[in-house]
Amino acid sequence: MHVRALELSHYRNYRHLVVNLDPCLNIFVGDNAQGKTNLMESVYLLATGRSHRTFRDTDLISWDGEEAQIKAQVESGMGSFTMRVILARNHRKRFWVGGEELRRQSELLGYVNVVLFCPDDLQLVKGSPSLRRHFIDLCLAQVSKVYRHDLVSYNKVLQQRNNLLKDTVGDRGRADLLSIWDEQLIQYGSQVMHRRALAIELMAKFAAASHSRISGGDEILGMCYQPFYGNMRKVTSSISQEEIAQEFAKALDRNRPQELRRGTTLVGPQRDDIVFEIDGKDARQFASQGQQRTVVLATKLAELEFMREEVGEYPILLLDDVLSELDFSRRSAFLETIGNKVQTLLTTTDRGSFRSTDLMRSQEYTISEGQLISEG
Numbered sequence: 031m032h033v034r035a036l037e038l039s040h041y042r043n044y045r046h047l048v049v050n051l052d053p054c055l056n057i058f059v060g061d062n063a064q065g066k067t068n069l070m071e072s073v074y075l076l077a078t079g080r081s082h083r084t085f086r087d088t089d090l091i092s093w094d095g096e097e098a099q100i101k102a103q104v105e106s107g108m109g110s111f112t113m114r115v116i117l118a119r120n121h122r123k124r125f126w127v128g129g130e131e132l133r134r135q136s137e138l139l140g141y142v143n144v145v146l147f148c149p150d151d152l153q154l155v156k157g158s159p160s161l162r163r164h165f166i167d168l169c170l171a172q173v174s175k176v177y178r179h180d181l182v183s184y185n186k187v188l189q190q191r192n193n194l195l196k197d198t199v200g201d202r203g204r205a206d207l208l209s210i211w212d213e214q215l216i217q218y219g220s221q222v223m224h225r226r227a228l229a230i231e232l233m234a235k236f237a238a239a240s241h242s243r244i245s246g247g248d249e250i251l252g253m254c255y256q257p258f259y260g261n262m263r264k265v266t267s268s269i270s271q272e273e274i275a276q277e278f279a280k281a282l283d284r285n286r287p288q289e290l291r292r293g294t295t296l297v298g299p300q301r302d303d304i305v306f307e308i309d310g311k312d313a314r315q316f317a318s319q320g321q322q323r324t325v326v327l328a329t330k331l332a333e334l335e336f337m338r339e340e341v342g343e344y345p346i347l348l349l350d351d352v353l354s355e356l357d358f359s360r361r362s363a364f365l366e367t368i369g370n371k372v373q374t375l376l377t378t379t380d381r382g383s384f385r386s387t388d389l390m391r392s393q394e395y396t397i398s399e400g401q402l403i404s405e406g
């Protein structure tokens with residue numbers, strides 16, 4: 031899939047921008063604070079319904095504007111269609127696909143899929159587990175309606191169970207009510223976890239392959255799902271959802287007294303993690319900056335392949351300011367891997383850094399003060 035044309039009105043520092051995109055590599059060059067990340071953000075928002083940088087939608091509207099609009103012409107296996115987002119100061123966000131307005135933001139996922147790699151993603155290896163859960167959740171939510179539904183349902187049940195726990199601190203009589211929620215918590219939770227386990231197992235294979243290609247094959251990358259219960263790192267496709275549900279039920283039993291005391295749910299997929307290993311050793315502990323960068327790069331490539339496996343076509347790859355930091359051989363290996371098969375939007379302050387890798391078809395743009403000043 032790819033975005034053929036993008037139009038921004040009063041979005042961040044863009045008063046009005048129209049840009050035709052190449053189905054392969056698009057390189058946006060510009061100094062700092064010119065609007066390169068804003069452009070990436072707009073495509074991310076089109077795909078996911080929100081910004082990767084802020085929760086406040088009004089931040090996205092030009093300071094002197096009342097209403098921001100993102101419009102795109104999309105080509106995908108579903109056909110050719112327009113997408114439109116409107117952000118207003120005094121109204122909720124609105125989305126249109128093919129001229130029809132969506133009722134809910136959650137209906138947006140799946141029309142345009144993206145994989146974003148930005149400098150903050152370097153935290154993926156060593157940062158908090160919530161970053162890794164967000165990574166797998168966004169990936170799965172884009173490719174699977176069932177996963178979206180299970181995750182939303184799980185979070186609703188979790189919220190209600192937490193409310194009950196909070197209200198019943200010190201009131202043991204009402205603790206029985208918990209079991210009403212437990213059944214659903216386990217059901218949705220184990221569905222979410224089983225899907226994560228399968229996805230990470232497949233992604234791990236792709237990640238190991240791309241890691242060895244990028245790093246020249248001297249290190250082996252491992253990526254394992256770590257469910258909240260125990261250290262069962264090597265969860266494989268042979269684990270059934272029933273087994274996960276049993277573990278979940280046991281963990282709830284074990285933690286019941288503590289949950290009642292603390293007034294919150296202590297176990298569940300909201301405590302899952304993903305562990306990266308280099309040559310069998312936990313990368314959280316020892317990976318250098320450079321090694322982390324390569325791990326994240328390999329993981330993003332794995333995400334591309336995984337999504338392609340699931341939906342039959344590649345998502346759009348957004349690389350914001352991350353390639354210039356790579357040494358030449360890794361950068362070329364990376365670009366060769368994506369070849370001409372993935373629409374890629376990348377930003378850089380350094381025009382020179384991509385010159386010698388023009389093995390692939392590409393289009394170059396210069397961005398200055400929220401304007402496209404040259405194309406090609």
Ligand SMILES: Nc1ncnc2c1ncn2[C@@H]1O[C@H](COP(=O)(O)OP(=O)(O)O)[C@@H](O)[C@H]1O
Pocket residue numbers: 041042043044060061062063064065066067068069088089090091092093094
């Ligand atoms: N809502 C907004 N309205 C107008 N300008 C904005 C808004 N939000 C951010 N900006 C401006 O956008 C610029 C940053 O753009 P960004 O895309 O992050 O730059 P870069 O090219 O370095 O990636 C800054 O100059 C900032 O002041």
Ligand SMILES: [Mg+2]
Pocket residue numbers: 063066067068350351
């Ligand atoms: Mg930027």
